[in-house]
Amino acid sequence: MSEKVLMKGNDVIAEACIRAGCLHYFGYPITPQTEISHYLAKRLPELGGTFLQAESEIAAINMVYGASAVGARVMTSSSSPGISLKQEGFSYIAGAELPAVVIDVVRCGPGLGGILPGQCDYFQVTKGGGHGDYRNIVLAPNSVQELYELTVESFNLADKYRMLCMVMADGSMGQMMEAVQFKDKEDITVYDKPWATNGMGNRGHSNFITSVNVNPDELEKTNLRLQAKYRLVEKNEIRYEEINCENADIIVVSYGTTSRIIKNVIKKAKKIGINVGLFRPITLWPYPYEALAKHTDKVKAFLSVELSAGQMIEDVRLAVNGKSNCYFYGRMGGHIPAQQELLDEIIRILKKEDK
Template sequence: MGKKVLMKGNEVIAEAAIRAGCKHYFGYPITPQSDISHYMAKQLPLIGGAFVQAESEIAAINMLYGAAGAGARAMTSSSSPGISLKQEGISYMSCAELPAVVVNIVRCGPGLGGILPAQGDYFQAVKGGGHGDYKMVVLAPASLQELYELTVEAFNIADKYRILTMIMGDGNLGQMMEPIEFKDKEDIYEANKSWATTGTQMKREHNTVTSIYIEAEVLEAHNNKLQSKYTEIASKEVRVEEYNTENADIIVTAYGTVARILKNVIKNAAKEGIKVGLIRPITLWPFPSEAFARNAEHTKAFLSVELSAGQMVEDVRLAVNGKKPVYFYGRTGGMIPTENEILKKIKDILEKQGG
C-alpha cells in the first residue's frame, strides 16, 4: 500500500480505471460526474490512450461498443438522464457480450430532475433499462476506498464474464473527498480476447461482433447462453456487508452512501438499547437475497432506506418472502434522510411489532 491521498470520488473512479488498464474513455458532460471526464482528458493522452468527448451519450456508449469490441478495457460515465440515453447501447453490448464499465453517478429524477444525490435508477440498473433479457453486474460502493477497489474489480468482472459492469454511486459519493490508499500494483484478470476485432492479419477466420440474430432458434440459443452466464455470476459474484445483524431486533438495509447514515443510526440506537443490524448490498445485481433470507429467521422486521420512492425494497421483499414484515423509508428530490428521522421510523416499527 502506498501513502494516503485525499481525492474526490469522481477522480478516484478515473484513477482506478486507469490503474485497471483502461486507456479509452468516452464521455459527454453532465453534472455531477464531469470530473471523471476532466481527469481522463488530462491523463489518457499521457499514457498512449484516448479520451473522446462524444457528441451525445448515445455516441459515447457506441464508441464504448467499438472500443470494447476491439479488445480494449474501456469505460464511459454519466448521470441519470445520460444513462437513460445509453440504454440502447447497453442492451446491444449485453447481447454482443462486450466487456466494459459504465459509471452512473445518480442524480434525482424523473425527467431532467435535479442534480442532487438520489437512488432512483435502481430499477433501470438491475431490472434492465434497455430492451430484451439481459443483466449487468451492478456495484454500489459506499466509501471512496471501496469505490477505488470496486472500480478495478468492475473491469475484472467485465472481462471474466464478457459482461457490462455498472458502478452506481450518487452525487455525494462522486463529489466527496476521503483518503485513499492505492495499491502498488492492481490484480488484473487477464482475459483471452481472441474474439475481438483486432484485424485478422490474414492468419485466422474473421471475427464478428454482433447483436443481431434473425433466426429464432439461433437467438434463443444465444439467450440461453446469456442466461446461464447470469446464473453463474449470481452464484459467484454476490457481495454484501452484514453489520450487527446477529441478535438484531430489526435489520435496516441501504446501499451506497445511505448505508453510512444507517451506521450512525445504529450507533445512536445502541445508546438507547435498540439493537439494529445492517445488510448493505454491495452488488445490487446479483442481489444478496441469501443474507436477507437467513436473517429473516431471527430478526423481527426489515427496513429499507432509499433515496427513492421505493425500489430496492421490492428485491428485499422477494428475498424475505413474507417471513417478516418489510418496511420502507425514502426521500426523493435530493432530500437526504437524517439520522433522527430514520431512528424515529425504527422506533415506530418496533412499537408496531410489539418489541
C-alpha cells in the same frame, strides 16, 4: 499500500480506471460526474490512450461498443438522464457479449430532475431499461476507498464474463473528498480475447461481433447461453456487508450513501437499547437474496432505506418472501435522511411490531 491521499470520489473513479489498465474513455458531460472526464482528458492522452468527448451519450456508449469489440478495456461514465440515453447501447453490448464498464453517478429524477444525490435509478440499473433478456453486474460502493476498489474490480468482472459492469454511486459520493489508499500494484487479470474484431491478421478466419440473429433456434440458443452466464455470475459474484445483524431487533437494508448513515444510527440506537443491524448489498445485481433471507426468522422486521420512492424494497420483499414485515423509508429530491429521522422511524416500526 501507499500513503493515504485525500481525493474527490470522481477523481478516484478516473484514477481507478487508469490503474485497471483502461486507456480508452468516451463520454458526454453531465453533472455531477464531470470531474471524471476532466481527470481523464488530462491523463489518458499522456499515457497514449484515448479521451474523447462524444456528441451525445448515445454516441459515447456506441464508441465504447466499438472499442470493446476490438479488444480494448474501455469505459464511459454518466449520470441518470445520460444513462437513460445509453440503455440502447447496454442492450447491444449484452447481446454482442462485450465487456464494458459504465459509471453511473446518480442524481434525482424523473426528467431533468435535479443534480443532488439520489438512488432513484435502482430499477434502471438493476432491472434493465434496454430491451431484451439481459443483465448487467451492478456494484454499489459506499466510500471513496470502495469507489476505487470496485471500479478496478469492475474491469476484471466485465472481461471475465464478457458483459457490462456498472458502478453505481450517487452525487455526494462523486463530489465528496475522503482519504483513499491506493495499492502499490493492482490486481489485474488479463483475459485473452480471441473473439475480438481487431483485424484478421494471421488468425486464418474473420471474426464478427453482432447481436442480431433472425433464426429463432439460434437466437434462443444465444439467450440460453446468456442466461447460463448470468446464473454463473449469481453463483460467483454476490457481495454484501453485514453489521450487527446477529441479535438485531430490526435489519435495515441500505446501500451507498444511505448505508453510511445507518452505521451511525446503529450506535445511536444501541444507547437506547435497540439492536439495529445493517445489511448492505454491494452487488445490486446479482442481489444477495439468500444471505438476506437467512435473517427472516430472527428479526422483527426489515426496513429498506433509500434515496428513492421505494425501489430496492421490492428485492428485499422478494428475499424475505412474506416471512417478515418489510418497511420502507425514503427521501427524494436530493434530501438525505438525518440519523434521528431514521431512528424515530425504527422506534415507530418496533412499537408497531411489538403490539
